[in-house]
Amino acid sequence: MLGVSISIDGNRLVQNLNLRVASGEIVVFMGASGSGKSSFLSYLCGTLPPSLQGSGRIIIDGDDITSLPVHMRRIGLLFQDDLLFPHMSVGENLAFALRARTTKKNKEAIRKSVTLALQQADLAGFAERDPSSLSGGQKARVSVMRCLLAQPRVLLLDEPFSRLDIPLRKNFRKFVFRKVIEQRVPTILVTHDPADAQASGGKKFSMERLAIEKLPLGEK
Amino acid sequence: MKFAPPVTLLLFLVPVLCGVGAVLLPAVGYFPALDLYELSFAPIKTLLRTPHLTSSILFTMRSGFSATVISCAIVFAIFASFSGGGVIRSLRFMLAPLLSVPHAAVALGIGFLFAPSGWFIRIISPSITGFSEPPLWLINPDPYGILYILALVIKEVPFLFLIALAAQNADNSPKALITAQGFGYSRRAAFFHVVLPTLYQRMRLPIYAVLAFSLTNLEVAITLAPNRPPLFSRFLLDLYNAPNLIEQTIAASAAFIQILLVLIAIAIWRSAEILIHKVWRLMLMQKKIMQYNGTQKNTAQQKISSSTKYICAKATDISAGASGIAVCILGVLAISLLPIWSFAKVWRFPAAMPQEWSSNLWLEASSRILEPWGLSLLLALAASACALVLCALCLEQETRNKNNMTEKSLDKAIFLLYLPLVIPQTSFLFGIxxxxxxxxxPVNLIILIWAHMIFVLPYIFISLGDNWRELDKRYKLTAQTLGYSDNRIMFRITIPILLKPLLTAFALGIAVSIALYAPTVLLGAGRFSTITSEAIALASGGDRRLVGAFALLQAITPCFFFVLALLIPHIVWRKRAFMAGYSYS
Incomplete structure (x- = not known):
């Protein structure tokens, strides 16, 4: 990221942020609600509302994606809700992620990747299940797998743990972080929970600081 | 996709506005088709000399306002008494089916109930009345248009009730109601203080539409209203059907007066709104000042007033509930007479039920029935399908552009949607x-479908709009980040998830189109006949069994599509628990 700034009506939310996130690294942005976390993520996604002004370049593996539409950016996004498509089975939800970019992938290959993904999420045999019959933790894991199957080049996590209760949250957090490292995806986690930040073991920024400070380029 | 909103507006508003324009010019004497090019007030002057004009206008205003005021009063009383309770839910189940039944069918059924040889007289004859033959009240049986008002109330109460229910859910007012009750307000007081103001805002345009319809509709007017003085819409239709072409300019000026009439009625209604609001504020201030000055009534007086209050509250509860139930019962009775008549063979006065039954009518008249029914279905399916596609594309475009659109422009669009419901149908169709x-x-099928679409579109848009906008935007965002373009998302995510609301909106469109009378009659000029136009044409003096058959088809055809709209999502999504329960409407 080069010189990213976001402001609303002249009030700076993010001031000239320069940041590099390495593969498999998790960078954490902390902040209370209203501190601009969501705006920051939507700028990265390319869905910043016009009431906000954003500037700065976003570069992934040397490609400048700043002006690309959302669906071309190859950014993975996880919310606090699982957002599994309610009209598709668990398996269809996962296959949906695989069918997006590949035009002629054969059915067998898709089925295999779906089965593998379910195994990795401890959900073997769940392909035909209705998402609404799954527990909260199971849905959350399917959601992560769906996101990763699309092979995103950057992963954005928007408070993905805050809906789960504490014991579940710990396990799920571990699961997500393990996946991130396995797949070597650069990851940005946005949260208000210090425990999340602690567990990530990554670099931490507070949104309040971002609003005033200028962070040096090339910080790793 | 970008072109959807302008194209829709073009297809939808241009005919309405052109129609109004085209009726205004002949009204002032400019009618190129008849070689009349000079502005003159002759048509209007001739019109003003027509006998019964004033009494017709007054009668129209009186019955139109009565129907609207009564309908509103019943709906608001029901909500004031039972908001957030189970009564509303059970009333919803009883009233919702009535909404799908066309005005004409209800009006014909009411006729069957209350006519001199109708069912009510039959059940009390000869035991109470002593009548062994129908009484001869045929000459102006109902000078006050009570049946006309009754039929409208039976149809408008379900409409306003469901609109209010949707508005209430959108405003989250059940929660506001509980909060206000927590502050110590009674349920009724809480309703008037915190719910009604926002509820009314959302209901204003539908109420105007009801008012305009009550003032200008043809179907109920022809079936139930007395001939002398005629309701203005009928007066207009008679002029319109006059053989002399010159009379067309007089008809045009009458259409112009009808538009004025509706505008004046809405202005009156709006002034009443403002007045009531002001008085209400003043009363609240007065109360506060009294409290502040300590001029409270003494405890004895308070006790009396609180017990009177209690009795009043109970009385309004009971009358609100009773009127709601009465609307349902009358509606159901009226409609159930339709099949009885269509299967009656011998039904002499004063028997309460036919002496002999037969299905001969359906077999013998099948050719007479099938053709109009086919046209009705064709018009309904084509008009609803076009309107549904246009609405879906507009809503899709709106959600894509959501961020660029201000709330204000959306409000304006809503106002435009109600235009064909507020401008008198007869007038602008006459203009077209x-x-x-x-x-x-010459008028062809496409023009007729187009005309139907103009009336169908607002209902489909309103019914679909909330569901489309309420769909969690993050579904779309998720699919986008997975690499899907907007168009693919629309087909793979949005439409499947919204299947039920889409089908419900489609069924609503069918119901609206089946019920339409004015476009078929005014534009079709007798060359096209639908089950609605046939039923009404036969209403006066025709074979009651045939009328019953046509009206029955009118009532059950939309129901059939509503049932499909409920069943199809259940079957398609039978394995998806969330989808089965996925219903906003």
Missing amino acids: QILLFSIAV
Whole structure:
């Protein structure tokens, strides 16, 4: 990221942020609600509302994606809700992620990747299940797998743990972080929970600081 | 996709506005098709000399306002008494089916109930009345138009009730109601203080539409209203059907007066709104000042007033509930007479039930029935399908552009949607007819479908709009980040998830189109007949069994599509628990 700034009506939310996130690294942005976390993520996604002004370049593996539409950016996004498509089975939800970019992938290959993904999420045999019959933790894991199957080049996590209760949250957090490292995806986690930040073991920024400070380029 | 909103507006508003324009010019004497080019007030002057004009206008205003005021009063009383309770839910189940039944069918059924030889007289004859033959009240049986008002109330109460229910859910007012009750307000007081103001805001345009319809509709007016004085819409239709072409200019000026009439009625209604609001505020201030000055009534007086209050509250509860139930019962009775008549063979007065039954009518008249039914279905399916596609594309475009649109422009769009519901149908359709006549284009099926679509579209848009906008935007965002373009998302995510609301909106469109009378009659000029136009044409003096058959088809055809709209999502999504329960409407 080069010189990213976001402001609303002249009030700076993010001031000239320069940041590099390495593969498999998790960078954490902390902040209370209203501190601009969501705006920051939507700028990265390319869905910043016009009431906000954003500037700065976003570069992934040397490609400048700043002006690309959302669906071309190859950014993975996880919310606090699982957002599994309610009209598709668990398996269809996962296959949906695989069918997006590949035009002629054969059915067998898709089925295999779906089965593998379910195994990795401890959900073997769940392909035909209705998402609404799954527990909260199971849905959350399917959601992560769906996101990763699309092979995103950057992963954005928007408070993905805050809906789960504490014991579940710990396990799920571990699961997500393990996946991130396995797949070597650069990851940005946005949260208000210090425990999340602690567990990530990554670099931490507070949104309040971002609003005033200028962070040096090339910080790793 | 970008072109969807302008194209829709073009297809939808231009005919309405052209129709109004085309009716205004002949009204002031400019009618190129008849070689009349000079502005003159002769048509209006001739019109003003017509006998019964004033009494017709007054009668129209009186019955139109009565129907609207009564309908509103019943709906608001029901909500004031039972908001957030189970009564509302059970009333919803009883009233919702009535909404799908066309005005004409209800009006014909009411006729069967209350006519001199109708069912009510039959059940009390000869035991109470002593009548062994129908009484001869045929000459002006109902000078006050009570049946006309009754039929409208039976149809408008379900409409306003469901609109209010949707508005209430959108405003989250059940929660506001509980909060206010927590502050110590009674349920009724809480309703008037925190719910009604926002509820009314959302209901204003539908109420105007009801008012305009009550003032200008043809179907109920022809079936139930007395002939002398005629309701203005009927007066207009008679002029319109006059053989002399010159009379068309007089008809045009009558259409112009009808538009004025509706505008004046809405202005009166709006002034009443403002007045009531002001008085209400003043009363609240007065109360506060009294409290502040300590001029409270003494405890004895308070006790009396609180017990009177209690009795009043109970009384309004009971009357609100009773009127709601009465609307349901009358509606159901009226409609159930339709099949009875269509299967009656011998039904002499004063028997309460037919002596002999037969299905001969359906077999013998099948050719007479099938053709109009086919046209009704064709018009309904084509008009609803076009309107549904246009609405879906507009809503999709709106959600894509959501961020660029301000709330204000959306409000304006809503106002435009109600335009064809507020501008008198007869008037602008007459204008379109004049226009087509001027450019020598005969009315064909496409124009008729188009005309139906104009009336269907607002209902589909309103019904679909909330569901489309309420769909969690993050579904779309998720699919986008997975690499899907907007168009693919629309087909793979949005439409499947919204299947039920889409089908419900489609069924609503069918119901609206089946019920339409004015476009078929005014534009079709007798060359096209639907089950609605046939039923009404036969209403006066025709074979009651045939009328019953047509009206029955009118009532059950929309129901059939509503049932499909409920069943199809259940079957398609039978394995998806969330989808089965996925219903906003």
